[in-house]
Amino acid sequence: MDNILEINGIHTYIGQFHILEGVSVIARRNAITVMLGRNGAGKTTTLKSILGLTPPREGTVIYNGKEIQGRRAYDIANLGIGYVPEHRAIFRNLSVMENLKIAERKKGDFESKSEFIFGLFPDLKRLFRLPGNHLSGGQQQMLAVARAMVADNKLLLIDEPSEGLAPILIEQMMEAIRILSTTTTVLLVEQNFVMASKLAEYYYILDDGCTVREGKMADLVEDKELIHQFLGAALQKGGQA
């Protein structure tokens, strides 16, 4: 199977609001796929729907050939899906070490991965014993990505890794995600088009809760009109980075 994840026409409601009205996304194994779209297009909700945090009411989510929609979120995560949420969601009252340890699915996960993690984010080694709330935004973002790497995840869902980061940190984050993608599949949500276009191989554009365009990133970069039509505002915001 080339596709580790296939989302077919999912509909998700939050309360009585119909947020996703038919989103279809495919993540190809060991590639970086990015979801683009304006604010409120449903990108974050799509990630949450995959994980079952906002379970879809219709449509299917197929992971490794199995339908996983309708399962509990922890159950889905345990299939090997890591999640880096928007705004990082670091546990403030836990130390950096505990933030990483808590992501273990079996004993020793962290020990076996620590070298790789500290290789990608050397800062974390220095901050190891500090509580999470003493970290800067960039450090928290690194910790959030590192946390998703502790367990043996086959698929990483990363939501806006560049959000609020200084340009130099964005470079570092991109490098880390690129290295990650050699061993796992990454499904990315990113507003920063420059970053997205440099990283991703495939793209999907979401608009108003629907998938409206998809294809290879290389083609999208050429298609200025399409970019303008769906990503205009977003491009201006993050475009200079």
Add this chain to the structure above:
Amino acid sequence: MRLGFFRRNATMLVVLGLIAVLGVIGWTTMGQQPFVRTTLSGLTIGALYFMVASGLTLIFGLMDVLNFAHGTMFMLGAYLGWQFYTNPTFLFGLFPLIFALLAGLVTSPILRSTFMHLNVSEKAQKTIQTAVALAGIALIVLAVRGLDILGLAETAMVATMSMGNPLAEASAQEPLAVFWFRPVLMFLAGLLLAAAAARPGDRTQVVYAGDKRQAWIISGSLAVLTVTATLFRESAPNAVLLWNGNLRFFAALAVGALCGAGLSAAVEVSLIRPLYIRPLYQVIVTLGLAYVLRETIQVLWDPLAYQMTRPPMFSQPGKAENILAWFSGQNLTVDVLGVTFPSYRLFIIVLGVLMVIALSLLMNYSRLGMIIRAGVQDRTMVEALGINVRKVFTIVFMLGAGLAALGGIGAAPFIPVQPNMGDAFQLQAFIVVVIGGMGSYSGAAIGALLLGLARAFGDYLALKFSLSPAIAEASTVIIMAIVLLVRPAGLFGKKE
């Protein structure tokens, strides 16, 4: 490094130092004997406060559930443990009914997956739910009608009167040929209540895959438990009564705590879980629950105060010369630094200290503790890491209520067992949690110690200067006011 230790534990050291200074002043002005006696009784009260407050600091401090039924758990633990100790027939006679009811209740997810697709108009949904629920309650009433277990509750009173080595009798129960329909009715009642909870016709509900299978497993095992409990309901109490009194007492501690934990698990899953986002409703639900449970207890045992006898190992006549001598003599009292002190109260102090240690190890060094601390801050993220947060929260709630129930049965041999025995402890526990800082167990330990000592010394001073004993009760509130003036977040609380 060493300086870091002092800085990190500055509050703890200051408070302990303050207590030590006051202690020295007390020792010199009061004289040795009154001082030691007052300190020991302060420690006893403090240990009890801690048992209630440590559970509350988990439930209220960490999980932010305003649980006004916490003192009720203390009371229930005392009643159930006491019953197990003196008259186990009651508990064993009740188990089949409770297991049967639960076996029916947990089928809710199974029923939901079919019932939610029924074609019921929105208006009819409410009516049907109410009707079905009422029918379920009616079945429960039918199931317990004329149950002679209710009479059994009163025989406990007789059993308590045999002092020394308390030997209760197992009362006769209904023969199986008469009894069998009660668990069956209870199971049906559980099914009806589950059907009401499944909200027939409401298609907006989400049924998770896996929940159904889990419900089958739990319901099945509960059904097996029901059958077992029904068959053994006569032989089990007799067997328990043949145990020696000490063993039965420690078993009663465990049974009281486990019953409290089990009941609170049911409460968390059914009543608290839907209300995590509505704190005000939690107050109403838990307050209502407290009243219902207390009234139930009053119906069963009348609003009387009972005295549970001490287990044999704390009730042999005479005085042990020191604590070591107590191990061989198992006397009623022990000589501590010239003061004659009941050995059972020393046991309570030890139990309290053991619980402080166990809890702080659990919270600070175990994976469960880590998950709890993380889950309180961000449930969703913990779940996204692959951890069953709902289960963890149920466990925490059970743990908290179990600790309160353990405190209750621990206290039963020296405070009267009566329906409102938990109220004062609940109030003090809330004060302890606020003094210690929300969600801090070391805070709860220090707070309980402070309040216990204040209480004991307040009583001493009131007696000495012939003041009103209300001054001892007020002292706890005064301490709270002072602590909150100096540290609005409590001694060990973190500023948000």
